Amino acid sequence: SQKIEQNSEALNIQEGKTATLTCNYTNYSPAYLQWYRQDPGRGPVFLLLIRENEKEKRKERLKVTFDTTLKQSLFHITASQPADSATYLCASSRTTGKLIFGQGTTLQVKP
Amino acid sequence: NAGVTQTPKFRILKIGQSMTLQCTQDMNHNYMYWYRQDPGMGLKLIYYSVGAGITDKGEVPNGYNVSRSTTEDFPLRLELAAPSQTSVYFCASSNRGHSRGDYEQYFGPGTRLTVT
Numbered sequence: 001s002q003k004i005e006q007n008s009e010a011l012n013i014q015e016g017k018t019a020t021l022t023c024n025y026t027n028y029s030p031a032y033l034q035w036y037r038q039d040p041g042r043g044p045v046f047l048l049l050i051r052e053n054e055k056e057k058r059k060e061r062l063k064v065t066f067d068t069t070l071k072q073s074l075f076h077i078t079a080s081q082p083a084d085s086a087t088y089l090c091a092s093s094r095t096t097g098k099l100i101f102g103q104g105t106t107l108q109v110k111p
Numbered sequence: 112n113a114g115v116t117q118t119p120k121f122r123i124l125k126i127g128q129s130m131t132l133q134c135t136q137d138m139n140h141n142y143m144y145w146y147r148q149d150p151g152m153g154l155k156l157i158y159y160s161v162g163a164g165i166t167d168k169g170e171v172p173n174g175y176n177v178s179r180s181t182t183e184d185f186p187l188r189l190e191l192a193a194p195s196q197t198s199v200y201f202c203a204s205s206n207r208g209h210s211r212g213d214y215e216q217y218f219g220p221g222t223r224l225t226v227t
Contacts, residue, residue: 008151034215043115043201043218044154089153097142097161097205097214098169101153 002028004092006102013080014110021075021105023090028100030092033066033073038087038104047088048075080109113137115219117202123225124192132187132222134202142205142214143185144169145177147198148221154201160185192226199223 003026013019023033031052036044050057050066050073057064063076077084087106091099118133136143141162146154156169160179174196176188185204189196203216 004153006153032214041221043203043220044216045218046215049215091154093214098144098156098159099154099214099216101146101155103151103153 002026002092002100004028004090004100004102006088006090006105008103008105010106010108012108012110015081017080019077019080019084019107019109021088021090021107023073023075023102025071025073025092028092029068029094030100031094032092033064034091034093034099035062035064035073035075036089036091038089044089077107080107082109082111085109115202115204115217117200117219117222119222120220121223123227124189126192126194126226128192129188129190130192130224132189132200132202132224134185134187134219135183136185136202136204136217137183138204138206138217139182140204140206140217141182143179144203144205144216145175145185145187146201146203147171147196148201149198157187157200189224194226197224197226 034049035047038044050064065074087104089104090102115136144159145157155171158177160166200222202219205214205216
């Protein structure tokens with residue numbers, strides 16, 4: 001079955017460093033990958049979308065890559081801040097609007 | 112714009128009871144979705160709708176029903192509540208963006224449901 005996997009272990013990093021989160025997919029060739037941020041007790045909030053024909057997408061301190069050979073997307077937050085602490089969800093889709101979500105990776109940025 | 116609103120925020124049900132989770136969006140989006148999220152897990156799609164009068168099953172539809180009589184509203188019905196339905200439920204909406212597959216989703220704040 002189609003699967004999206006993220007590292008379930010929490011990622012702890014020091015303020016100012018770059019956080020890198022991984023999203024792998026199997027049995028599936030998504031046309032799009034989306035990244036969402038979720039704070040405790042809140043709904044997810046959209047951050048970035050990358051298409052299969054794009055290698056990289058940037059938005060302020062955020063960068064997403066999409067490697068169709070490795071079947072992987074990397075999500076980077078540069079110059080991380082404690083306010084970036086949250087759970088980050090990867091989701092994939094083709095053209096129907098239905099998303100398949102990974103389980104999320106919790107990021108903790110320490111001052 | 113209020114975006115996507117959900118009611119209630121919290122609810123405790125007894126086994127076998129029924130309830131409807133309400134979801135409304137004011138962005139004139141065609142697409143609406145219901146997800147459930149269990150602790151430490153990602154979101155699982157329950158049902159979705161691509162427009163008024165059109166609904167379809169997602170990954171985990173058993174025990175739930177939906178209807179879509181208007182663009183704005185997409186209620187989720189639990190007929191016979193079971194402990195396995197204890198979860199946080201999120202409603203979301205989207206429209207197609209600039210290209211096919213560009214469906215940024217907007218989520219509501221969620222309903223935390225406990226079935227005992």
